[in-house]
Amino acid sequence: GMAGALEPHMETLRRELRAPDPAVLSVLLALIAVAITILLWRFVQGRRSGRRAVLLLGLCDAGKTLLFARLLTGKYRDTQTSITDSSAVYRVSSDKSTNVTLIDLPGHESLRLQFLERFKAAARAIVFVVDSVAFQREVKDVAEFLYQVLVDSTVLKNAPALLIACNKQDVTMAKSAKLIQQQLEKELNTLRVTRSAAPTSLDAMGGPAQLGKKGKDFDFSQLPMKVEFVECSARGSKGEEGDADFEGLEKWLAKVA
Amino acid sequence: MLDFFTIFSKGGLVLWCFQGVRGPAAAATAPVNALIRSVLLQERGGSNSFTHEALTLKYKLDNQFELVFVVGFQKILTLTYVDKLIDDVHKEFRDKYRNEFQQKGTLALLNGTFDFKDDFTRLLREAEESSKTRAPVAMKTFEQSLKSQKTIKCMIETRGEKPKEKVKPKKNKGSKKEGIEVVAPGKAPAGEKQLPGAGDREELSKDEILQKNREEFFKRHMKAGERASKSPKPEAQKEKGKKPRVWDLGNSNAKVLDYSNSATNGSTEPGPVEEFDPDTALGDRNREPGRLYDLEYESDDETEEEKIVPNPSKTSTKKGGLGGMFGMLKGLVGSKSLTREDMDPVLEKMKDHLIAKNVAAEIAVQLCESVAKKLEGKVMGTFTTVTSTVKQALQEALVQILQPQRRVDVLRDVLDAQRQHRPYVVTFCGVNGVGKSTNLAKISFWLIENGFSVLIAACDTFRAGAVEQLRTHTRRLNALHPPESHGGRTMVQLYEKGYGKDAAGIAMEAISYARNQGFDVVLVDTAGRMQDNAPLMTALAKLIAVNAPDLVLFVGEALVGNEAVDQLVKFNKALADHSMAQTPRLIDGIVLTKFDTIDDKVGAAISMTYITSKPIVFVGTGQTYCDLRSLNAKAVVAALMKA
Numbered sequence: 001g002m003a004g005a006l007e008p009h010m011e012t013l014r015r016e017l018r019a020p021d022p023a024v025l026s027v028l029l030a031l032i033a034v035a036i037t038i039l040l041w042r043f044v045q046g047r048r049s050g051r052r053a054v055l056l057l058g059l060c061d062a063g064k065t066l067l068f069a070r071l072l073t074g075k076y077r078d079t080q081t082s083i084t085d086s087s088a089v090y091r092v093s094s095d096k097s098t099n100v101t102l103i104d105l106p107g108h109e110s111l112r113l114q115f116l117e118r119f120k121a122a123a124r125a126i127v128f129v130v131d132s133v134a135f136q137r138e139v140k141d142v143a144e145f146l147y148q149v150l151v152d153s154t155v156l157k158n159a160p161a162l163l164i165a166c167n168k169q170d171v172t173m174a175k176s177a178k179l180i181q182q183q184l185e186k187e188l189n190t191l192r193v194t195r196s197a198a199p200t201s202l203d204a205m206g207g208p209a210q211l212g213k214k215g216k217d218f219d220f221s222q223l224p225m226k227v228e229f230v231e232c233s234a235r236g237s238k239g240e241e242g243d244a245d246f247e248g249l250e251k252w253l254a255k256v257a
Numbered sequence: 258m259l260d261f262f263t264i265f266s267k268g269g270l271v272l273w274c275f276q277g278v279r280g281p282a283a284a285a286t287a288p289v290n291a292l293i294r295s296v297l298l299q300e301r302g303g304s305n306s307f308t309h310e311a312l313t314l315k316y317k318l319d320n321q322f323e324l325v326f327v328v329g330f331q332k333i334l335t336l337t338y339v340d341k342l343i344d345d346v347h348k349e350f351r352d353k354y355r356n357e358f359q360q361k362g363t364l365a366l367l368n369g370t371f372d373f374k375d376d377f378t379r380l381l382r383e384a385e386e387s388s389k390t391r392a393p394v395a396m397k398t399f400e401q402s403l404k405s406q407k408t409i410k411c412m413i414e415t416r417g418e419k420p421k422e423k424v425k426p427k428k429n430k431g432s433k434k435e436g437i438e439v440v441a442p443g444k445a446p447a448g449e450k451q452l453p454g455a456g457d458r459e460e461l462s463k464d465e466i467l468q469k470n471r472e473e474f475f476k477r478h479m480k481a482g483e484r485a486s487k488s489p490k491p492e493a494q495k496e497k498g499k500k501p502r503v504w505d506l507g508n509s510n511a512k513v514l515d516y517s518n519s520a521t522n523g524s525t526e527p528g529p530v531e532e533f534d535p536d537t538a539l540g541d542r543n544r545e546p547g548r549l550y551d552l553e554y555e556s557d558d559e560t561e562e563e564k565i566v567p568n569p570s571k572t573s574t575k576k577g578g579l580g581g582m583f584g585m586l587k588g589l590v591g592s593k594s595l596t597r598e599d600m601d602p603v604l605e606k607m608k609d610h611l612i613a614k615n616v617a618a619e620i621a622v623q624l625c626e627s628v629a630k631k632l633e634g635k636v637m638g639t640f641t642t643v644t645s646t647v648k649q650a651l652q653e654a655l656v657q658i659l660q661p662q663r664r665v666d667v668l669r670d671v672l673d674a675q676r677q678h679r680p681y682v683v684t685f686c687g688v689n690g691v692g693k694s695t696n697l698a699k700i701s702f703w704l705i706e707n708g709f710s711v712l713i714a715a716c717d718t719f720r721a722g723a724v725e726q727l728r729t730h731t732r733r734l735n736a737l738h739p740p741e742s743h744g745g746r747t748m749v750q751l752y753e754k755g756y757g758k759d760a761a762g763i764a765m766e767a768i769s770y771a772r773n774q775g776f777d778v779v780l781v782d783t784a785g786r787m788q789d790n791a792p793l794m795t796a797l798a799k800l801i802a803v804n805a806p807d808l809v810l811f812v813g814e815a816l817v818g819n820e821a822v823d824q825l826v827k828f829n830k831a832l833a834d835h836s837m838a839q840t841p842r843l844i845d846g847i848v849l850t851k852f853d854t855i856d857d858k859v860g861a862a863i864s865m866t867y868i869t870s871k872p873i874v875f876v877g878t879g880q881t882y883c884d885l886r887s888l889n890a891k892a893v894v895a896a897l898m899k900a
Binding site for chain 1: 263265266267268269270271274286289290293294323325364367653656657658660661662663664666668669672703706707875885886887888889892
């Protein structure tokens with residue numbers, strides 16, 4: 001049956017190969033060329049769009065959405081609590097023609113982990129925005145979220161560059177980046193111990209990853225990725241009409257892109 | 258009259274804002290943030306209005322372009338045109354800026370200037386005028402009403418009388434109604450002399466009908482049945498000419514009713530021996546003697562009372578033909594927006610599925626409503642069906658609910674308290690038999706493993722053996738972790754004052770004892786109490802208000818169904834009512850026990866977190882000390898959505 005049906009086709013193919021008819025041969029070659037082009041294109045595309053995203057993470061009211069708007073348009077916008085992510089292509093201002101996709105993720109407790117799950121694989125770099133004014137009050141929550149980001153298996157594997165942006169520096173009570181770094185290191189040190197001692201979750205797949213080196217106090221230099229601290233202000237010292245103060249952030253973005 | 262009207266994208270950018278009667282721009286952000294956090298993010302999107310301090314907020318979601326429209330006005334005003342205004346503004350805004358949204362996406366939102374003020378003021382004016390144009394309706398005079406045209410005869414109701422009208426006779430006393438209510442004439446006042454006249458003769462002939470109706474009614478409502486039996490008596494007394502009513506069992510004398518045989522009252526003679534058929538008593542003849550068979554698994558179809566709502570999908574399946582096929586093809590290829598009718602059958606099925614998985618019924622309904630609101634008008638992607646979109650959205654909503662709204666790290670807080678040289682106090686409360694003492698022992702074991710010393714306060718002074726149970730646990734824990742291996746200090750100690758004393762007092766003494774002796778954690782065990790028991794709830798509220806514990810844990814079992822909602826609501830209410838402080842201490846966390854007894858009917862977790870929006874701190878999965886886990890939201894949701 002089947003073999004019998006294929007036989008005439010095989011015959012024609014063999015006949016063609018022996019005595020090539022230019023029309024059929026050219027059609028065959030064209031098809032092969034198209035196939036190869038498609039494969040190449042997809043390969044290149046995949047490699048290029050692998051990890052081109054810069055994620056903006058942080059607690060609620062840290063200023064992520066305003067930072068996002070300022071980076072993209074330079075203008076001040078009123079913002080509300082984000083419920084979903086926003087993404088746009090950000091052209092780095094230097095003469096390099098590279099561009100990255102800025103993704104602003106919601107900071108609310110019920111949403112942050114879900115959205116992180118969705119976008120962590122595409123992350124080339126992470127900007128963790130911290131509210132420097134409310135930091136003293138929120139240090140435990142900031143540290144917990146940062147811990148959850150850092151022990152994530154995908155993040156540890158890809159080791160995207162991490163920038164901790166201490167936002168809201170235009171307010172006089174804002175803490176400096178150095179102080180924030182010290183406090184976070186201390187808090188993460190404690191969290192390592194308490195988190196690994198927490199009761200295992202249902203259906204747990206292995207224990208939580210270890211952060212930093214055992215035995216020594218936690219330090220940001222112990223992490224597999226590059227961590228930097230920078231001060232910035234999305235609102236800007238001149239109020240809503242002026243520009244935002246974030247040269248450090250822009251320089252870092254240019255470096256990372 | 259509006260305070261403000263904002264239009265913002267779901268990503269957080271405010272596109273346009275209208276400042277109404279008063280208030281600077283900043284006044285709009287705080288209430289809207291509160292709206293987002295409490296309604297949209299907690300999946301309470303069923304109703305579209307929300308109250309925050311002095312403002313009422315109404316909102317509308319546009320799921321196609323990811324926009325939110327919010328209007329705020331004073332709570333004391335009742336503006337009738339607000340709903341219509343929001344709908345009109347939504348349509349107008351969407352149509353005006355449709356191109357920009359579709360083409361440029363996020364950048365359009367960022368760069369676009371949305372000059373909507375003129376359109377908005379026009380729509381507002383139209384809405385206000387439309388609410389004013391309806392002139393007040395003049396009341397009808399009595400001659401115009403239908404009642405004056407009724408005669409006495411048609412007012413008499415015989416068949417089809419509703420049982421509810423039995424309550425009405427109390428009103429008859431004052432009113433000068435010309436009609437009569439035959440249903441409960443027992444309470445008719447003497448003033449209505451028309452009763453014995455015309456109505457009675459009709460009653461006589463309809464005696465049997467009344468009696469039949471009354472028996473039927475008696476069967477349906479037991480309570481009201483008493484009233485039915487009372488009424489015949491005064492009826493019989495009114496007119497001596499009436500036939501006495503013959504009941505089936507009444508009027509017979511006691512002898513006829515006596516079914517006991519003569520050998521009673523102390524006689525030791527056995528009654529006539531009944532025919533004992535071993536077959537019917539034993540059942541299966543072929544069973545092995547002495548063996549206990551396993552319970553045979555039958556797929557039970559539970560008759561659920563919730564399935565009152567007739568399935569609306571029956572009507573939708575009727576329309577078909579070419580239009581239906583086109584719609585299906587269009588749906589497959591994409592660019593089809595979801596409508597309520599498309600989603601309803603799927604949501605019904607999901608709701609029933611959730612209820613079958615032990616989620617409380619009202620919560621399943623609210624969840625499905627909220628998901629419907631979130632998906633209405635959304636454009637589906639290519640090759641996605643309605644079912645998959647709805648399921649995806651529901652799954653996200655469930656994970657969102659189970660994510661804790663605040664930090665869940667007891668050890669971290671204990672370390673903090675340790676640094677401040679004060680003990681960390683945890684109180685366990687719940688109804689009877691959920692596993693408070695068992696899980697208290699498990700938690701103290703876990704704390705000891707982590708190097709904290711624990712004082713157990715036995716504030717259950719009611720249940721027999723409660724103190725002994727805790728003493729046994731203490732002894733066992735000390736045997737597992739002897740003082741020698743912890744630098745010579747006893748890791749667990751029990752503080753008890755016997756039975757019958759005041760629980761709040763014992764708790765206070767235990768806490769000061771712990772502070773003096775340097776214990777790290779105090780675990781307070783309270784007696785189980787039903788949520789309806791007012792004095793006991795007051796006592797619990799007093800214990801919590803007076804001692805101000807760091808963590809109030811509600812212990813609930815995973816087997817509970819709809820009861821979970823009632824328990825948590827009443828417990829929270831009692832704690833809030835009896836607290837003197839401005840911000841009352843409510844339940845801070847939930848311990849979900851007996852999790853090993855439910856296979857995948859994990860709905861109780863959803864019910865509890867939805868009602869309180871507080872996290873599940875621990876999960877108890879057995880009766881040994883190691884059976885303590887923390888909640889894994891993804892695993893629970895996967896078990897819940899599994900078919």
